[in-house]
Amino acid sequence: MSQLRVESFTISLDGYGAGPNQDLINPLGVGGRSLHGWAIATRTFQQHLFGTDGGETGVDDDFAVRGFRNVGAWILGRNMFGPVRGPWPDENWRGWWGENPVYHVPVFVLTHHARAPLVMEGGTTFHFVTEGIASALARAREAAAGKDVRLGGGPNVIQQFLRQRLIDEMHIAISPVVLGSGERLFEGIDLQALGYGCTQHVASPNATHVVLSRQ
Amino acid sequence: MSQLRVESFTISLDGYGAGPNQDLINPLGVGGRSLHGWAIATRTFQQHLFGTDGGETGVDDDFAVRGFRNVGAWILGRNMFGPVRGPWPDENWRGWWGENPVYHVPVFVLTHHARAPLVMEGGTTFHFVTEGIASALARAREAAAGKDVRLGGGPNVIQQFLRQRLIDEMHIAISPVVLGSGERLFEGIDLQALGYGCTQHVASPNATHVVLSRQ
Numbered sequence: 363m364s365q366l367r368v369e370s371f372t373i374s375l376d377g378y379g380a381g382p383n384q385d386l387i388n389p390l391g392v393g394g395r396s397l398h399g400w401a402i403a404t405r406t407f408q409q410h411l412f413g414t415d416g417g418e419t420g421v422d423d424d425f426a427v428r429g430f431r432n433v434g435a436w437i438l439g440r441n442m443f444g445p446v447r448g449p450w451p452d453e454n455w456r457g458w459w460g461e462n463p464v465y466h467v468p469v470f471v472l473t474h475h476a477r478a479p480l481v482m483e484g485g486t487t488f489h490f491v492t493e494g495i496a497s498a499l500a501r502a503r504e505a506a507a508g509k510d511v512r513l514g515g516g517p518n519v520i521q522q523f524l525r526q527r528l529i530d531e532m533h534i535a536i537s538p539v540v541l542g543s544g545e546r547l548f549e550g551i552d553l554q555a556l557g558y559g560c561t562q563h564v565a566s567p568n569a570t571h572v573v574l575s576r577q
Numbered sequence: 578m579s580q581l582r583v584e585s586f587t588i589s590l591d592g593y594g595a596g597p598n599q600d601l602i603n604p605l606g607v608g609g610r611s612l613h614g615w616a617i618a619t620r621t622f623q624q625h626l627f628g629t630d631g632g633e634t635g636v637d638d639d640f641a642v643r644g645f646r647n648v649g650a651w652i653l654g655r656n657m658f659g660p661v662r663g664p665w666p667d668e669n670w671r672g673w674w675g676e677n678p679v680y681h682v683p684v685f686v687l688t689h690h691a692r693a694p695l696v697m698e699g700g701t702t703f704h705f706v707t708e709g710i711a712s713a714l715a716r717a718r719e720a721a722a723g724k725d726v727r728l729g730g731g732p733n734v735i736q737q738f739l740r741q742r743l744i745d746e747m748h749i750a751i752s753p754v755v756l757g758s759g760e761r762l763f764e765g766i767d768l769q770a771l772g773y774g775c776t777q778h779v780a781s782p783n784a785t786h787v788v789l790s791r792q
C-alpha cells in the first residue's frame with residue numbers, strides 16, 4: 363500500500379521547522395540552514411543535491427537514504443517551491459533547484475494560484491494544485507503508481523495533513539541548535555490524540571532521529 | 578560565582594515539559610512519568626530518590642550526577658511542590674516527597690500565598706516566597722552560600738527566569754515520547770534573541786541531552 367511519508371524533516375531544539383523571514387537569500391528562513399548540518403554532511407545529500415562523491419555514511423546517512431527510497435511523487439507547500447507570494451506575476455520562477463531538480467518524479471505544489479505544469483529536466487514535473495490537500499494526495503498517489511508519496515513540508519502543510527491523519531510515518535531529525543522563532547512543526551498539533559507515537563529513536567553526534575508512526 | 582542552573586529537565590519530542598491535568602495521582606501531569614524513563618533508570622536517581630543500590634551508569638547517569646553537584650539551594654514553582662491551588666487551606670500538604678525530601682538543602686517555593694517555612698528531615702526546609710522570582714533568587718543565592726542554585730521548574734517558572742536572562746545553564750533531556758498537550762517549555766521564548774545557544778549535545782538510547790548556555 364502506498365504510504366504518505368515525511369522524511370528528513372529537521373526541527374530545532376525549540377521545535378522550529380523553519381527559521382523566520384524566508385526570502386531568496388534564506389530559502390529556509392534565517393538560521394534555517396544551520397538546522398540541516400546533519401543532512402548536508404551525508405553521502406546521500408552530497409550525491410543527490412550537490413552531485414559530489416563525498417559525504418559521510420553512518421546513522422545520519424542511513425536516514426537520508428531511507429528518505430529517497432521508494433518515492434514515486436512529492437507534495438510540497440508553495441513556500442518550499444519558492445519565495446513568490448500571491449498570484450504568479452510571470453512564469454520566471456522555476457524552483458530553488460535549477461533546471462534539473464533533485465526530485466526526478468512528479469511534484470505536486472499546493473497553492474491558491476493556478477499555474478500550468480512545469481516540465482523540468484531529469485524527470486521532475488511541477489504540478490500546481492489549487493484544490494487542497496486531499497486532491498494533491500490523490501493526484502500524487504496516482505502519479506506514484508504504487509510507490510510512496512513523500513511530503514516535503516513546510517510545517518503548515520505537514521500540520522494540515524497531520525490533522526487529517528493522512529501521514530503514515532514521519533522521520534524527524536532534531537538538530538542541536540536553537541532558532542528562537544519561525545514556524546513550529548507541532549504548533550497546535552496533539553500528536554497523542556491523533557494517534558501518533560514514537561516507534562524509532564537513534565542519535566548521532568549531529569542529530570537525534572525519531573520516527574513517528576500512525577497507530 | 579554561584580550559578581542558576583536548570584538540570585535534568587525533560588521535554589517530549591513535541592516540546593512539552595509536563596503533561597496535562599496535574600493532580601495527586603499524576604504529579605507530572607498525565608503521561609508525564611513516561612518522560613522521565615531515562616532518569617528513573619539511572620543509578621543516581623535510584624540512590625537519591627528511591628534509596629536503592631540499583632540503576633545504570635553511562636551517559637544518562639552522567640547528566641543525573643551533574644544535576645546534584647554543587648547545589649546549595651533549589652527554587653521550585655508551586656505546582657512542583659504540590660497540587661494545592663489558591664490560598665493554603667491548612668498546613669497538611671508537605672510536598673510530594675515524604676518527611677525526608679530529596680533536596681537536603683533550602684528550597685524556595687514560588688507562590689502567591691504566604692506560609693510559614695516548613696522544616697523537614699534531612700536538611701530540607703521549604704521557604705514560601707511571595708515576592709516574585711528576583712526575591713526568590715536572592716534568598717536562594719544567600720542560602721546557597723557560594724554554591725549554585727538549581728531551578729526545578731515547572732515550565733512557566735523557567736520561562737519567567739529565562740525572559741530575565743537569569744539562568745546561566747540548562748541541561749535539557751529530550752525523551753522519545755509524544756505528550757500531545759500540556760505545558761511547552763519554550764512557549765513564547767525566543768532563545769536566540771535571549772542569547773542562549775547549545776553548547777553540549779550527547780545522546781543515549783533513552784534520551785538526547787543538550788546543554789543550553791547563556792552567551
